Amino acid sequence: MSFEAAVVDAAVEAAVVEAFHTERTAVLATLIRLVGDFQLAEDALQDAFAAAVATWRREGVPRRPGAWLLVAARRKAVDRLRRDKSMAERAERLAAEMRLHDPNEAGGVGSLGDADNDTASRIDDDLLRLIFTCCHPALDLSARVALTLRTLGGMTTGEIARAFLVAEPTMGKRIVRAKRKIADAHIRYRVPPDEELPERLNGVLRVVHLIFNEGYSAAHGPDLVRTDLCDSAIRLARLLSELMPQESEVWGLLSLTLLHDARRGARSDADGRYVALQDQDRSLWDRGRVSEGLRALERTDRPGTYQIQAVIAALHMQARDPDDTDWTRIAELYSALAQFDPSPVVKVNHATAIGFADGPRAGLALLNALRDDSALAGYQPLHAARAEFLVRAGDLSGAAEAYALAIGLSANAVERSELERRAAAVRRSEQA
């Protein structure tokens, strides 16, 4: 191969990779609407990417790669349907639709994806359809998470499988099953109507928040943070804020994820040990994330589950030092949060804030009352917080017991070793 040819090849490959990262999701979103089938759209788009390498090498990189890919993928979808005899009727219908909507079809690429406003808003609509379909409540929650990460979060099946510690074929099957259920059960590719929108949007936000949480405090495994999951969740929240800027809770969620993620670099030390919020080196917080998070918070216009949690995160971060934290206000905010989300976990956080605001005994009284709640039976932070307040209240043997409980319940290696370190410190002062 000549030097010039090698340079062209490298440029074409770079263009294909670039198009894969920047255009794939939007092209897929539109393609699913056009061909009416999730799996067919994915397969056809895969074919189109494969064809792009050869064609772009021959004819040059198109001016609008996304539009080229969309047209090519539609043709590939027709080809795929024609190969399947039982699908012949559908293939011809799709081919006819293409000629109808695409006057330049004979001339190749051109009419689809013109960068006018109309097209931009149509792409937005398709992306929203894709989001709401991936997060449809008739799909199992684990399938919603996997499908959302695969189609919108920019992760491969292998990456998702590793993030959730499942074998790759298992994760692959989960995703295929979800796509099949969408087709077989007639889950329509659409944005829900107004009367269903609030509830369905909550469902979407829940999926994104779950992805972030799984990444931020990896429940299992050796690493404290799964950065790929955090990044995907933030990208999804950003996309939602662009598509639905009128929804306050979307901004709340974006703010919450950014403010938490800003502390990522400070949450473990050079040896990979967990560093609690009050001990973190604040200069390690990501200023870009903090300011984007605070800006997002300003876009919220009413209290909501995510908005309140974002305000709490902001209060933690705006304190000059840990002793300066406004725990009374944080305790009030957790009370407000309990109105939206009366979960026992919120109660634990409220009790912990009270402990810091009004003294360890006040915190312990509330935390001990929660010990009977069966939903909290395996909840490590309840016992870690009790241990912390028992130390402050001077009950070292009680603290040692509480630490032992917390350690037994912790599935994360980094977090567990920090709890063990604190438990050892308590035992030492007990003996002293």
Next chain:
Amino acid sequence: MPEFMLLLYAPEVEGAQERERWAALPVWEEITESLRKSGTLVANGPLHPSSSATTVRVRGDETVLTDGPFATTKEMLAGFYLLDCADLDEALRHAARLPTARYGSVEVRPLRRSAP
């Protein structure tokens, strides 16, 4: 439009509890009538108790009959609706209207149009 089978499962009850369920008859009639009027209803019907069921399995050349329902669980198939709906969301909406959804459960299954 796709068709959806709504399978109504509920614990089988007798005596006062059974009479209490039958008291909801006007609610059932109202829902069924509204589904008929909108052209959604294809067919519906209550079923006799599961003790009247016979389950058929053919294994090899042998037809095996079991006196009873497919699975013996607390909740039994108590009735069904076959509905013509635009999509799953519409079918789920109708399922949620049925009284059985409150004390039992309603399974929604799309009807298959072609071989896989």
